[in-house]
Amino acid sequence: MSAPAYAFVIPALDAEDQIAEVVRELAVAAPGASIVVVDDGSQDATAERAREAGARVVRHPVNRGKGAALMTGLEAAHRRGAKMAVTVDADGQNLAHEALRLAEYPAPPESLVLGVRDLERDQAPANSQVSNAISNVFLSAFTGHRLADTQCGLRRYPLPRTLDLGTRDRGYAFEAEVLLRASRAGIPIIQVPIEVYYPPPGLRQTHFHVVKDPSRIVRRVLKTLVYTRLSPPKVRGGGE
Secondary structure (H helix, E strand, O other): OOOOOEEEEEEEOOOOOOHHHHHHHHHHHOOOOEEEEEEEOOOOOHHHHHHHOOOEEEEEOOOOOHHHHHHHHHHHHHHOOOOEEEEOOOOOOEOHHHHHHHHOOOOOOOOEEEEEOOOOOOOOOHHHHHHHHHHHHHHHHHHOOOOOOOOOOOEEEEOOOHHHOOOOOOOOOHHHHHHHHHHHOOOOEEEEEOOEOOOOHHHOOOOOOOOHHHHHHHHHHHHHHHHHOOOOOOOOOOOO
């Protein structure tokens, strides 16, 4: 049996409590798939737990940001021969069977495939719903796609096309910048409804700041427009 054409990439920061379970569930869902964990300068045992669970671990000695961790993971997946990389958050919110569904979704391998959450149904925090809605409106206007979830970490990136986009941001705005540059590069953007798991409020862990990070996303989009010297396109209709 040949190895899958995709790899899973997990950016992780101080995730020792969840990372082993996330890796093991992916390994069960997709036997033989490569699982790359990028330990982005954790101060705990994230790297050790991920390695023990069977992942290949790449470690940043210091925290460099989610975008930097994603780029490191995408590069590692590409070097291992993957044509696509499915990114999965380390906090356990992204379900393994949904990650596998995105990996095997019948879209061309050169497509950027986005997981789309139903935040109200899955009982996401209210401030996260507001933050995502603002980002959706702003990025939809500048990508030309009606984007329903611009902050979901569960995505399928085409390789090596994503690596060649010339992204500059290495924080949370990286994912927004990819959307903008992918749309400009003519990469198809496909949106797939998914389910996610939100733990009870007292158990939720995130490094995303619901005020600062959307502001950074807006700034990155504006900067990217300046870099590429492009004006906003017309918004396209259905089929996204």
